[in-house]
Amino acid sequence: MAKRAAATSTPLPTREQVLAFIAESKDKVGKREIAQAFGLKGSDKIGLKRLLKEIEGEGQIERSRGGLSKAGRLPPVVVGDIRSRDRQGEFLASPVEWKGEGKPPTIVLMPARGGRKDKRPQPGIGDRVLVRVEPDGDSDTRYTGRIIKVIGKNRxxxxxxxxxxxxxxxxxxxxKRGARSEILIPPGEEGEARDGDLVSVSLERETRFGLPKGRVRERLGSLGSEKAVSLIALHLHNIPHVFHENTLAEADAAKPATLRGREDWRDKPLLTIDPPDAKxxxxxxMAEADPDPDNPGGFVVTVAIADVAAYVRPGSSLDREALERGNSxxxxxxxxxxxxxxxxxxxCSLREGEKRPAIAVRMIFSADGVKRRHSFHRVMMQSRAKLSYAQAQGAIDGQPDATTGPLLDVALRPLWAAYEALKIARDRRGPLALDLPERKVLIGPDGKVDRVVVPQRLDAHRLIEEFMIQANVAAAETLEHARQPLIYRVHDEPALxxxxxxxxxxxxxxxxxxxEGALRPALFNRILAMAAETEHGVFLNEVILRSQAQAVYAAENLGHFGLNLRRYAHFTSPIRRYADLVVHRALITACKLGKDGLAGDISVPELDRIGEQISAAERRAMAAERETIDRLIANHLADRVGATFEGQISGVTRSGLFIKLDETGADGFVPVSTIGADYFRHEEARHALVGERTGETYRLGDRVEVRLVEAxxxxxxxxxELLSEGRSRSGAKRTGAKKPPKAGGRPFNPAPPGRPAGIRTSSNRHRGSRR
Known part of the structure; x- marks a missing residue:
């Protein structure tokens, strides 16, 4: 039988044949289509699956809902936004999601074939559309496309x-993306807008040639207002920020939960530890010593989470809008x-001294931090105190106040003792140990940026983060054991x-x-330890972060590479993450904690669809948050043009250098045309710009001094403009005279190299939310 099977087996296509087939295909391409094209059947498909995984790991192809596509190219079907017209009057669109390098490609939309009898909605600038695309010749930056469906008018x-x-x-x-043109506002259509105001506009009338005409819908405020800056991000990323009337009515009609069907935990010393400005x-x-004699030195750690599922029922307006938003x-x-x-x-907020419904997990750990067992409970609790991180840390460090003093022995010292045990297991597990504190912009009483700080990272932060991670693991384990479908938080290993x-x-x-060897977080941790005391420590943390895959939500478990965990699900923040609400409902069903759990007929594909939707919402939120901080800092530095700053080269491209400032963490750009008197070429393998005549070199991670020219x-x-000398041919860093910049320059609007969405660095607010 084996010989007969071998005789009838069809040879696998080569890498080149597979890549050519994918690149030339105009329709959706997956494993099934490739197998049919090359006549593969039965066991041959296993070899094809392995080959596709290898090619994908090498970064030569990408996977999306449209199927497989050549890396750096769009899939056959994309969602795009119509942004302008070209000189011939054809619509120009750009993809809503783009994972490639540089600017997203332009899609030239071909005229519809329906003619006059086509009753479908006609597209216009500002619309979101589903488009079938194909490359325009050999170009990876320009495509032609035909509209399949108009998804939303003026989305x-x-x-x-x-x-x-x-x-x-x-x-x-x-x-500026998509070469969007200016918009004419006829007299009388400007509303309350004044010269220089930030406004939102709806397009009222279009012509095939010339500038489109519009009407001012809303005056968002003066550009000097920080509130207007965050509104830019809300509008550009289509983030819903006004609740529907039905949603507000449901929220207002909600009545406080009762003790019925719950355990009474109001006497337990549970407390909250959050940022001081948490709403x-x-x-x-809470934590306590385990009284079990079979677990000497062990601990009982309890994590209680707001029971949002008690108020937000599946299919309600609250639920639908929460899914649409995805996250806070x-x-x-x-x-x-x-x-x-x-x-x-x-x-749902676990306020001090007020009874609140919660879903709690009670976890038993050994003296060396190994979890022995856990159980989930639906309870009514009453927070003993509301503490800030600094307040809790101060009490442990010997500076208790009137609030924390009485809590030291009953609550705080047991928490820290349990954390010391959990640290042993954490260090043995070896999660990815990146150290990239995030900048925090502080707004003053006048509404302006006061200063930019990097909050101190305390053991109080690490304690809460570790307890939340353990609670999330417990949720995933319980649901897997009950064979209950769920949404995992997955983080794949870096691509080859x-x-x-x-x-x-x-x-x-x-x-x-x-x-050689298996890819593990420990490998990156060894590199980080080697570089920690060198000039490259900060930049290698950034580079390793960029090498990581993107963490997403999915119904299929791929494990969590960064945390070095086999299973992981977000359970601890249902107030601000829809994924956690789904996990709460799944736990209610799996543990028989009530009738308001996950619907029994929900399918894995449906959960996968929800996972894709909320993953996209998370990426949208992260981009909006990052862009807002960039705009705020640029506005903050606008009156410091001419000042000098210390920084580090955070990105190298053929067009110039990206510089990250020490003082604010802001990213800025040095055009290559303004660097010295030499001609600099980009050496991609070395991540450097090298002077052709002098050999003077600027490479990723180098410390530099710069002057702010424009904000x-x-x-x-x-x-x-760059003030520091580069490295000599020998690689030594030059000191002494500063570099005279070239005269001139050109307009700029660069986007700094980004981080992969979904990988959290140090953040007091999100406490592990982006891992």
Whole structure:
């Protein structure tokens, strides 16, 4: 039988044949289509699956809902936003999601074939559309496409700066992607807008040629206002920020939960530890010595989480809008919550001294931090105290106050003792140990940026984060054991192509990346330890972060590489993450804790669809938060043009250098045309710009001094001139005279190299939410 099977087996296609087939295909391509094209059947498909995984790992192809596509290219079907017209009057669109390098490609939309009898909605600028695309020749930056469906009219709202004129005015769009043109505002259509105001615009009339005409819908405020800056991000990313009337009505009608069907835990010393400015408190903790003689030195750790599922029922308006938002979005001047304040800040917030419903997990750990067992409970609790991180840490460090003093022996010291045990197991597990504290923009009483700080990382932060991680693991284990479908938080290992690029960066600073052996977080931790006391410590943390895959939500478990965990699900923040609410409902069903759990007929594909939707919402929120901080800092530095700053080269491209400032963490750009008197070429493998005549070199991670030349608050961009000398041919860093910059320069609007979405660095607010 084996010989007969071998005789009839069809040879696998080569890598080149598979790549050519994918690149040339105009329709959706997956494993099934490739197998049919090359006549593969039965066991041959196993070999094809392995080959596709290898090619994907090498970074040569990408996987999306549209199927497989060549890396750096769009899949056959994409969702796009129509942004402008070209000179021939054809619509130009850009993809909503783009994972490639550089700017997203332009899609030229071909005229519809339906003719006059086509009754489908006609597309216009600002619409979101489903498009079938194909490359325009050999170009990876330009595509032609035909609209399959108009998904939403004017979904991509236009935000810009109003410029008044004698005959009406014009709008300069904030977003420059997609070559969006200016918009004419006829007299009388400017509303309350004044020259220089930030406004949102709807397109009222289009012509095939010439500038589109629009009407000012809303005056968002002066560009000098920090509130207007966060509104830019809300509008550009289509983030819902006004609740529907039905949703607010449901929230207002909600009644406090009762003890019925719950355990009474109101006498337990549970307390919340949060940032000092936290408005909602969705987790409380406590710890105590395990009285079991069979577990000497062990601990009982309890994590209680707000019972949002008691108020937000599947299919309700609250539920539908929470899914649409996906998560809360945090800006320096405002929070855009996932749920109305009646739910998030009142009924579900674990306020001090007030009874609140919760779902709690009780975990038993040994003296060395190994979890022995756990159980889930639906309870009524009453927080003993509301503490800030610094307040709790101060009490442990010998400086208790009137609130923390009475809690030291009954609550705080047991928490820290349990954490010391859990640290033993954590260190043995070896999660990815990145140290990249996030900048925090502080707004003063006048609404302006006061300063930019990097909050101190305390053991209190690490304690809460570790307890939340253990609770999340317990949730995933319980649901798997009950065979209950759930949404995992998954983080795949880095792709082979990214590891190769990382190896080149490490080689440039004298560190060798092992070529063999299993890929584990411990490998990266050894590199970080080697570089910790060197000039490359900070930049290698950043480079290793960029090498990581993107953490997402999915119904299929791929494990969590960064945390070095086999299973992981978000359970601890249902007030601000929809994924956690789904996990709560699944636990209610699996543990028989009530009738308001996950619907029994929900399918894995349906959960996967929800996972894709909330993963996209998370990426949207992260981009909006990051861009807002960039705009705020650019605005903050606008009156310091001419000042000098210390920083580090955080990115190297053929067009210039990205510089991260020490003082604020802001990213800015140095155009290559302004660097010295030499001609600099980009050596990609070395991540460096090298002078062709002198050999003078600027490479990733180098310390430099720069002068601020221009700040563009609307774009969130800074332009610098370089004052430091580069490295000599020998690689030594030069000291002494500063570099005279070249004269001139050109307009800029660069986007700094980004981090992979979904991988959390140090953050007091999110306490593990992006891992």
């Amino acid at each position: 991509a709202e236009i935000v810009g700066v109003y410029r008044a004129g004698a005959q009406g005015g014009r709008i300069e769009p904030v977003e 909602d408190h969705d987790d409380a903790v 979005v945090y800006f320096p001047d405002r929070v855009v919550p996932m749920l109305p304040e009646r739910i998030s800040n009142d009924l 192509e990214k590891m190769r690029a990382l190896g080149e960066v490490l080689a440039s600073v004298g560190i060798k990346l092992p070529k 563009a608050p609307v774009a969130g961009a800074l332009r610098f």
